[in-house]
Amino acid sequence: MTANPSTSPVPSATPGEPVAAPTGAPPTATLPVRRRRSTVWRVLGVLLVVGLPPLFFSGYWLFVAATVLAYGVATLGLEVLYGRTGQLSLAHASFMGVGAYTGYILSTRGHGLLIQLAAIVVVSLLTGAIVAVPTLRLSGLRLALVTLAFGELFSWLLINSTELTGGTQGVAVDPLVIGPLDSSIPLYAYLIALVPALLATLLVLHLGRTQLGRRMLLVRDSEAASRSVGVRVAQTKVVAFLVAAVLAGLSGWLYSVVAGFISPPDFNLFASVYLFVAVILGGAGSVLGAWLGAAYVVLVPQLFTLAGQPNLYPLVGGAVLAVVALLIPDGMVGLGRRLIRRRRSGVGTPTGASA
Numbered sequence: 001m002t003a004n005p006s007t008s009p010v011p012s013a014t015p016g017e018p019v020a021a022p023t024g025a026p027p028t029a030t031l032p033v034r035r036r037r038s039t040v041w042r043v044l045g046v047l048l049v050v051g052l053p054p055l056f057f058s059g060y061w062l063f064v065a066a067t068v069l070a071y072g073v074a075t076l077g078l079e080v081l082y083g084r085t086g087q088l089s090l091a092h093a094s095f096m097g098v099g100a101y102t103g104y105i106l107s108t109r110g111h112g113l114l115i116q117l118a119a120i121v122v123v124s125l126l127t128g129a130i131v132a133v134p135t136l137r138l139s140g141l142r143l144a145l146v147t148l149a150f151g152e153l154f155s156w157l158l159i160n161s162t163e164l165t166g167g168t169q170g171v172a173v174d175p176l177v178i179g180p181l182d183s184s185i186p187l188y189a190y191l192i193a194l195v196p197a198l199l200a201t202l203l204v205l206h207l208g209r210t211q212l213g214r215r216m217l218l219v220r221d222s223e224a225a226s227r228s229v230g231v232r233v234a235q236t237k238v239v240a241f242l243v244a245a246v247l248a249g250l251s252g253w254l255y256s257v258v259a260g261f262i263s264p265p266d267f268n269l270f271a272s273v274y275l276f277v278a279v280i281l282g283g284a285g286s287v288l289g290a291w292l293g294a295a296y297v298v299l300v301p302q303l304f305t306l307a308g309q310p311n312l313y314p315l316v317g318g319a320v321l322a323v324v325a326l327l328i329p330d331g332m333v334g335l336g337r338r339l340i341r342r343r344r345s346g347v348g349t350p351t352g353a354s355a
Contacts, residue, residue, distance in 0.1 A: 004141035030032055041211075047292065052063040053190060058167030058186060058187075059186055060186070062186035062187060062189065062190050063186050063189060063190075063258065063259075064298065064302060066186070066189040066192075066193040066194075066258045067193075067255065067258055067298050068196055068253050068294055068295050068298045068299065069190070069193035069197040069254070070193055070197075070255040071251065071275075071278075071294040071297060071298050072197050072200075072251075072256035072290065072291050072294035073200045073203075073248075073250055073251035073254060073288040073299075074092065074093075074095075074096055074198060074247065074248045074251035074252070074275055074294070075243060075275060075279055075282070075291070075293050075294045076200050076201065076204045076247055076287065076290045076291075077092070077095075077243065077244035077245070077246070077247030077248045077251070077277050078092050078244060078248075078275055078278075078279050078290070079204065079279055079284065079285065079286070079287065079289070079290040080204060080207065080216070080240055080243050080244050080247070080278065081240050081241060081243070081244035082276070082279060082284060083222050083283075083284035083285040083286065083290070084208070084213065084216040084217055084220060084240070084285055085216040085219055085236065085237060085240040085277055085309055086139070086219065086220030086221075087139065087143060087237060087240060087241065088139075088140060088141075088143055088144045088147075088276075089131075089143070089144070089147045089241075089244070089272070089276075090144050090147045090148040090151060090269065090272045090273065090276070091131065091147040091148065091151035091154070091272055092244065092248055092272050092275050092276070093151070093248075093266075093267045093268065093269075093271035093274075094151040094154040094155070094267055094272065095124060095127060095128065095244070095245045095249055095252070095261075096124055096248045096249065096251050096255065096267050096271070097154060097158065097252055097264075097266070097267030098120075098127050098154070098245075098248075098249050098252065098255055099120045099123075099124055099248065099249025099250055099251065099252035099253040099256075100173075100252035100255060100256040100262050100266070100267070101158070101164070101165055101252075101262070101353070102116070102119055102120050102123045102124075102249070103116045103119075103120055103173075103175050103252075103253040103254070103256060103257070104171060104256060105164060106119055107173070107174055108174075113178065115178070115312070116253070117250075117253075120249045120250060120253050121246055121249070122243070122248045123249065124245045124248070124249030124250075125242055125245065125246060126337065127245055127249075128241045128242045128244065128245025128246070129238070129241075129242065130150075131146075131147060131150050131239060131241060131245075132238045132241035132242065133238065134146075135147075135219045136237060136238070137233045139223070145202055148269065151268070151269055151272055154267070155264050155267070155268050155269075158264040158267070159264050165264070166263070167264075168264060169263070170261055170262055170263025170264070171255060171261070171262060171263070172255045172260060172261050173259070173260050173261060173262060175257060175260060176192060176257040177278065178192065181216065183257045183258055183260075184260065186306075189257075189258050192254075192257070192258075193254050193258055196250060196254060197208075197254075200247055200250070201287060201291075202300040204287055204290075205287055207243070208287075212236070212239065214253075215231045215232075215236045216236055216240055217285075218231050219231065219233050219236050219237065220285075225340070246319040248283065251272055252267065270314075274297050274317065275293075275297065276294070277291075277296075277317055277320070277321050278293025278294055278296055278297040279293050279329060280292075280293075280321060280324060280325065280334075281293050281296055281320060281321065281324050281331055281332065282287050282296070282331050282332055282333060282334055283330055283331030283333030283334050284330070284331065286331070286333040286334075288333050289331050289332065289333040289334075292331075292332050292333065293331075300313060300317075301313045303319055304316070
């Protein structure tokens with residue numbers, strides 16, 4: 001019996017003529033093109049965002065933008081520690097203080113930028129190890145309490161070491177000068193903060209594509225399951241703490257040279273809680289969420305101050321955290337992704353088609 005050509009599963013072709021792909025086959029050839037287009041759009045989006053402040057703002061608001069960049073480096077570190085590894089820390093602002101005061105002390109003794117940065121990295125690593133190693137078997141609330149104790153001890157040291165830190169009065173930090181760039185000038189402060197912020201973002205993005213980043217996600221989801229597949233849970237936790245501590249230390253140094261003044265309240269428990277709120281609000285486990293959270297924790301207090309109600313910010317921050325935890329636990333990034341998926345599914349479904 002001769003097969004009906006219209007019902008034949010394989011289309012006929014003359015010799016040497018390529019056979020057309022069956023209808024409904026996945027367009028695999030277009031996937032690299034789509035990825036390249038997505039990458040181009042992301043790069044253009046980043047360039048647009050970082051290029052807007054110098055074009056539309058000046059003076060005070062450029063300093064605020066530079067502060068967002070400084071805090072963004074800290075929230076990226078907390079995103080690695082909590083968002084990807086699941087380790088709850090209430091001493092992240094203390095790590096910022098370690099970097100800020102290390103840079104200040106060395107600058108007052110005449111040491112240059114490279115020595116300051118090297119010392120900040122080393123001291124941050126040591127401080128992170130001091131917190132991480134004794135808490136290897138802890139997680140959740142118990143880990144949070146231990147980090148809280150470390151943060152309170154650090155605040156006590158800042159307040160009582162008046163000869164080094166200025167105590168409760170705080171200290172003025174000399175502006176950072178790199179060639180023609182002076183951090184006391186708003187535009188240059190923004191440019192100085194932009195470079196380490198972009199480098200930290202690239203580092204965290206690359207970390208997510210490595211085996212270490214995948215092990216962190218496994219530890220976050222289940223430590224028992226991670227051990228069963230050969231993941232060194234303790235080592236992964238320590239590395240996460242060290243990465244977070246270094247990023248926080250560099251963030252504190254950036255903040256000090258941008259703000260020009262530091263004091264113990266800048267790095268106390270409330271500051272750590274605000275950073276934690278920032279990561280939760282933006283979306284834990286997301287680089288974009290870390291940046292959205294940094295913008296929130298810097299810009300929203302400024303708006304309340306401009307409105308003449310600075311004391312309302314802590315109340316609003318607590319209410320926002322409660323709403324996010326109940327309604328959108330994956331933060332603003334997760335909410336945006338759900339809305340995009342819903343829109344795409346609505347566009348792709350023909351009118352009258354059954355769900």
